[in-house]
Amino acid sequence: MDWEKFVDLSVTDAPRISVTPPGPRSLEILKIQEELEGSAVSYPRGMPMALARGRGATLEDVDGNVYIDCFSGAGVMALGHAHPYVLEAAHGQLDKVTHTLDIPSETRMRLVKVLGRILPAELSRVFFGGPTGSDAVEQAIKLARFNTRRDGIIVFEGAYHGMTGASLAATSDSGHKDGIGSLTPGFQFLPFPYRYRNPFGCPEEKVDEFAADNLERVLDDTHSGYSKPAAVLLEAVQGEGGTIIPGPLFLQRVREITKARGILLICDEIQCGLGRTGKMFAFEHSGIVPDIVTMSKALGGAGFPISAIAFREELNTLPPGKSIGTFRGNMVAFAAGAAGLEWMIENRVPEYAAQLGEKAMTRFREMEKGSRILGEARGIGLMIALEIVEDKKTRKPAADLTKQLRKLAHQRGVMIEVGGHHNNVARLLPPLVISEAHLMKAADILEGVLKDLE
Numbered sequence: 001m002d003w004e005k006f007v008d009l010s011v012t013d014a015p016r017i018s019v020t021p022p023g024p025r026s027l028e029i030l031k032i033q034e035e036l037e038g039s040a041v042s043y044p045r046g047m048p049m050a051l052a053r054g055r056g057a058t059l060e061d062v063d064g065n066v067y068i069d070c071f072s073g074a075g076v077m078a079l080g081h082a083h084p085y086v087l088e089a090a091h092g093q094l095d096k097v098t099h100t101l102d103i104p105s106e107t108r109m110r111l112v113k114v115l116g117r118i119l120p121a122e123l124s125r126v127f128f129g130g131p132t133g134s135d136a137v138e139q140a141i142k143l144a145r146f147n148t149r150r151d152g153i154i155v156f157e158g159a160y161h162g163m164t165g166a167s168l169a170a171t172s173d174s175g176h177k178d179g180i181g182s183l184t185p186g187f188q189f190l191p192f193p194y195r196y197r198n199p200f201g202c203p204e205e206k207v208d209e210f211a212a213d214n215l216e217r218v219l220d221d222t223h224s225g226y227s228k229p230a231a232v233l234l235e236a237v238q239g240e241g242g243t244i245i246p247g248p249l250f251l252q253r254v255r256e257i258t259k260a261r262g263i264l265l266i267c268d269e270i271q272c273g274l275g276r277t278g279k280m281f282a283f284e285h286s287g288i289v290p291d292i293v294t295m296s297k298a299l300g301g302a303g304f305p306i307s308a309i310a311f312r313e314e315l316n317t318l319p320p321g322k323s324i325g326t327f328r329g330n331m332v333a334f335a336a337g338a339a340g341l342e343w344m345i346e347n348r349v350p351e352y353a354a355q356l357g358e359k360a361m362t363r364f365r366e367m368e369k370g371s372r373i374l375g376e377a378r379g380i381g382l383m384i385a386l387e388i389v390e391d392k393k394t395r396k397p398a399a400d401l402t403k404q405l406r407k408l409a410h411q412r413g414v415m416i417e418v419g420g421h422h423n424n425v426a427r428l429l430p431p432l433v434i435s436e437a438h439l440m441k442a443a444d445i446l447e448g449v450l451k452d453l454e
């Protein structure tokens with residue numbers, strides 16, 4: 001495979017920082033935003049700048065600084081910015097038709113067909129419910145509830161599923177939920193197999209088994225406080241929770257446990273899906289097939305808003321009009337998404353992500369050994385995390401240091417995300433087409449910042 005050509009998608013001599021961000025033009029634009037937009041705006045606080053253009057795994061701000069993008073707009077830009085093949089498809093669609101609700105078109109069917117090529121055969125139906133990931137989660141929950149005529153949904157500590165009614169109720173972070181009134185009822189949380197911050201006190205290598213046993217226990221104990229739920233909803237690799245990667249056993253056991261009890265399994269692949277972990281879907285690492293899958297982020301090819309669920313034939317019971325919405329499919333996103341997925345398949349992008357991710361992890365694990373504050377480097381494919389601690393023995397989370405890591409990395413030309421239970425996980429979600437040279441350069445810069453912070 002000619003992966004060398006991925007190099008040409010980006011600005012090769014990035015990063016190039018000519019003025020410490022935010023530069024003067026950025027400051028002017030940030031000031032307008034500060035004065036006119038709502039106070040919940042968040043990313044420019046961690047990475048203050050205004051953006052001008054992007055190419056591949058590189059982004060340029062309005063002051064001419066060029067960054068290595070290890071953030072991808074929170075995992076959206078899997079094929080990088082301004083991907084020529086994807087944009088050609090999007091431009092072509094713009095001149096034809098841009099909005100059709102769910103009336104079919106060739107473009108829409110092109111995406112449906114390419115999804116059929118990447119999804120397991122058992123997930124034979126797709127549905128487009130709304131433009132965002134949260135919409136897909138809402139649809140998945142609705143479908144599970146309607147089919148089982150049960151209400152409960154079991155979710156996990158560290159989960160992030162969205163910002164709307166049910167998807168927010170399924171999200172664990174109280175920071176997102178407190179102070180805004182009552183949430184959709186029916187959601188109960190269980191501990192996730194988070195090896196580094198083991199919630200079970202068991203040997204670390206047993207954490208997957210303990211987490212699955214715990215699920216089985218609450219389902220079978222009539223005094224656990226858990227009634228039989230409609231579904232178990234999880235991320236095969238948790239994203240915002242801190243890139244938490246269970247072993248294959250966990251998902252295999254969850255699949256067995258849910259199947260045996262007639263409970264549906266929903267895998268939220270909005271962040272970890274579509275090549276990110278080195279396979280098209282993260283659940284494939286465990287060899288299981290869920291009942292419902294959610295997709296969004298990379299699905300729009302180049303950041304166009306779209307989301308979908310895929311599900312088993314026997315769940316295809318919603319009567320026409322039971323689930324509607326104005327933006328049930330953005331035609332430009334369909335065109336870009338179909339072109340993007342076809343390009344991904346043809347160029348074996350998930351395989352590239354797996355191989356490059358392994359090389360990067362060798363580098364990051366070395367960094368972990370030599371660092372006093374990098375508690376753990378973990379990753380799967382190009383979903384990589386550096387958990388920052390005050391002290392490697394106590395593992396005390398260091399949120400302030402992580403914030404500074406992001407700030408200094410940005411000033412030196414690398415964009416990263418911050419997440420985790422304690423906001424102490426530096427997260428890398430680069431475009432899957434990032435070159436090895438750019439990723440290693442980003443690692444060098446992060447290592448330099450870590451040294452300076454120690």
Ligand SMILES: Cc1ncc(COP(=O)(O)O)c(C=O)c1O
Pocket residue numbers: 074132133134135137160161162163235239240268269270271272296297
């Ligand atoms: C796993 C997961 N599910 C759902 C969502 C919500 O998607 P959106 O922000 O598009 O509503 C996200 C967003 O980060 C996510 O990571």
